[in-house]
Amino acid sequence: MPPVPEPATPEPLGGAVESSRRDAPALRGAGRKGPKRLPRRAAAGRRSFTATLRALDELAASGARVSVRIDELDGGAQVLGGDDFLTLPVGGLGVVPLLIEVAASIEAGTIDALEIIDRSTVHGAAVGGMWQHLKAPALPIADVAVLAASAGDALAVNALLQRVGLQAVRARSEQLGMRRTALLDRFRDDRGPDDAPHVALSTAREMAELFAGLVNSTVVSPGVSAQVAEWLSLNHDLSLVASATGLDPFAHENDQHGLLFINKTGRAAGVRAEAGVLGGPRAGVAYALIVNFDDLSISHRLRAHDAFRVLGVELMEYVY
Template identity: 70%
Template structure:
């Protein structure tokens, strides 16, 4: 018998709401897009996410666990969802609450942004990042935040987590109302039986809503939201959903074509995750996609990557 499609009764279907009622106010990110506002939804029928649905159906039929959520920022409604309530591993995407707690501590004065942290304060880790390759043996907290947001630097993130404290981050997650998200541990080269099995967990719904709240200045305070958004806007990893944007991975803060974009990705064996905000002249969205798959070959991995890029193309059609 052929495998069940992703939207079978065994799994809540991906869907597009039949009615999208407009909101009474514009979001904060509208001002960052300037005054070049074209008529909304002029091509709504064309922006149907059909290709994304097909790609995600294929992944789910092959045994992958897929969770997706897209929210329209102006209308405050869900555009696409599928198993968005399911908690899955999100790898490095889980550092976003850490950056939020750090920014809040900077704002309150609990931490000095220029406090110097020695690299030797945490055990060496040789996964993603650049600090391990730099000659500088110590850096200020604020620079470690830049490395964490821009390069997914594992050593920098671990140093921040050591200074901020895992209990403080967990408390912040609770205050943010993220009931299905957790930062469990720092980054490790190998995980033993006494270590947490994952760096972090999350759901697509909560991640999409968190990124929407960041660009709408609703996370802790306007200042904290702006600071975290700035760090995330430096992210160099535009290889998944963001591959469809055509943005320069190393300089995309101010796009000439009026595209606002921030994102964070998570990668581990058999895990790919991304959440972010994409806004163009017609519309803006917050999104999150998590795929957990059997990383048996490069073909399995590329198939997962292609689903992210397909979503990126559909999102570009939606916002432009």
């Protein structure tokens, strides 16, 4: 991919960058004591994402493939975009369309939320998750979905995929207009030459749009959107972009400071991805960042992680 331009350049990462020029919404609880709202000129400086662009520039210069997208929730205006059309491996982030298909099937009555799935009938995968360590040999499908969304549980994902079928998930993605997103395969401990090379592929643009749709209740139906958003609100992985939020990884669905947040991450060898929604008193945004890099050492991995955390800090500044 072309290198990311310097922050002063208006088109980083090969894509146009736009900052919202609309007035920020009034601060909730304005009558309470607290930090004063910044003057508009100062707020504009905080919206530039210059540190993020610098971090992504460094990653791109090192040979990483980087794709980023940020959209406003209200109206969908683009805040930041860079190579957001690139189709890249996204690991477990690609499970979100599977969760949507499960929720839609439950709403349609073709699947019972209390239908029991026996773990022994599912293709094994020890790459991550909790179910393999639990004593319970069988769980209701709704609980399996919670494990898949909250813990990135590979065995739970495989169970859901085995139940609804890969073709149904692909059809659902197409119905949602996600032309560059595909769940390719189940989780495996080892990938052979006859297996799909990746679990899933997607783009930052489509993932940001999908998460905005979930929060705006436009994905399949309001009920399906709410159910999937509820599952994702339980996600424990707040180590990348979400590390800047200060939220409790195990109990953040009702934040005492009114922060709206849902997210899903994806990890594989040389792959880090995250998409989500972050809302505060100043603004609400849907975001996605995908980084594919050479995982040659801990330093290579930490450099990729640092870019996610820098984006998280600037997203918090944007919404607050």
